[in-house]
Amino acid sequence: MNISIKQLFGRKPKSSSIAKQRLKLVITQDRFDVDDRVMTRLHHELAEVLAKYFEFSANSIKMDLKQEGNSYILVADFPYTKFHNTNMGQ
Amino acid sequence: MGKVIVVTSGKGGVGKTTSTANLGTALALLGKSVVVVDADVGLRNLDIVMGLESRIVYTSMDVIEKQCELAKALVRDRRVDGLMLLAASQKNNKDDIQPEQMKAICDKLRTTHDFVLVDSPAGIERGFSNASAGADEAIVVTTPDVSAIRDADRIIGLLQNAQIEPINLVLNRFSAQLVGNGSMMDQADVLDILNIDLIGVVPEDSGVITSTNRGIPLVYEDASPGAQAYMRIARRLTGQRIPIPDLEDKGLFSNIVKWFTRNR
Ligand SMILES: Nc1ncnc2c1ncn2[C@@H]1O[C@H](COP(=O)(O)OP(=O)(O)O)[C@@H](O)[C@H]1O
Ligand SMILES: [Mg+2]
Numbered sequence: 001m002n003i004s005i006k007q008l009f010g011r012k013p014k015s016s017s018i019a020k021q022r023l024k025l026v027i028t029q030d031r032f033d034v035d036d037r038v039m040t041r042l043h044h045e046l047a048e049v050l051a052k053y054f055e056f057s058a059n060s061i062k063m064d065l066k067q068e069g070n071s072y073i074l075v076a077d078f079p080y081t082k083f084h085n086t087n088m089g090q
Numbered sequence: 091m092g093k094v095i096v097v098t099s100g101k102g103g104v105g106k107t108t109s110t111a112n113l114g115t116a117l118a119l120l121g122k123s124v125v126v127v128d129a130d131v132g133l134r135n136l137d138i139v140m141g142l143e144s145r146i147v148y149t150s151m152d153v154i155e156k157q158c159e160l161a162k163a164l165v166r167d168r169r170v171d172g173l174m175l176l177a178a179s180q181k182n183n184k185d186d187i188q189p190e191q192m193k194a195i196c197d198k199l200r201t202t203h204d205f206v207l208v209d210s211p212a213g214i215e216r217g218f219s220n221a222s223a224g225a226d227e228a229i230v231v232t233t234p235d236v237s238a239i240r241d242a243d244r245i246i247g248l249l250q251n252a253q254i255e256p257i258n259l260v261l262n263r264f265s266a267q268l269v270g271n272g273s274m275m276d277q278a279d280v281l282d283i284l285n286i287d288l289i290g291v292v293p294e295d296s297g298v299i300t301s302t303n304r305g306i307p308l309v310y311e312d313a314s315p316g317a318q319a320y321m322r323i324a325r326r327l328t329g330q331r332i333p334i335p336d337l338e339d340k341g342l343f344s345n346i347v348k349w350f351t352r353n354r
Contacts, residue, residue: 014272014273015272015273016269016272016273016274016275016276016279017272019235019236019275020275020279020282020283022236023236023239023240023283024283026240027239027240027243027283030240030243030244031243031247
């Protein structure tokens, strides 16, 4: 209702609502943007834990952040060459 | 045991020093004992904003270097009981002080005063870590514009990581007129984005500029809207429950005006 009347008068959207919309977008991005140093550390720590169970070459590991709608997904690829069966149950 | 509150923002020029000076004075006017601490080493301003610049002898740097006792470095504001200033060194820079050293100073001050307000420099670097090192709580100051709000969000994240709580927002330089014609975000918009508690809205007030020129904090001028806003925030800091008035006039007249004002 409100909108259609505005459209009738040919009004542009208020600059304050544009500001709010733009801020919401950029802040969601800022909040999920993980510090490079943190990523590197996480990379090492994950590799350390996984090395107990799997064999893989360190430089085959890929980590990435992906955006899907309003949420972010941490995707990690650890292509392994061998599974250490001996560590089971410890 | 007093509270240590860091006044911070991310972006410069949004009113941290103005807010520290006025809230410190307002709390003292309410009968509290207060120390305002300038943590902007190398770019000190709190002394001149409060009109105490001619009385600074020692700074926090002298205390850290054990050149003088903490109590001796505090400058007493003679206009009101219970208000002290600890100045920052102008000839050093932010890296000359460690966060632990600032924390030690704050911890000592809180044993003798009700409130310790720390005026933080802009930025997210060392100056911010120093200013927030000893803080229990934070006041984040922002103006209702995109860059200040984005930077405020960044600072809020850092404060949350440091487990500083509560984090209260002061929305500064607010203009009901600009909100009315759609060219400024209102308090609900800002809160929706930042998602923290609002402790007060300070209007754009030319009195802030003239009072700063004179070195007499605005809160001494009871009648000004800025002074009243700061007094209300100070009361809220002491635990009084005072509703935040809606500065945006939602009356019929302003709505009619809104219809006819052009978009900015
Ligand atoms: N509510 C206000 N109304 C008008 N001017 C203001 C207001 N708050 C701050 N200012 C002005 O804005 C400038 C920056 O304020 P300051 O407190 O020094 O910011 P910061 O410490 O965050 O850098 C100063 O010139 C100050 O007088
Ligand atoms: Mg300042």
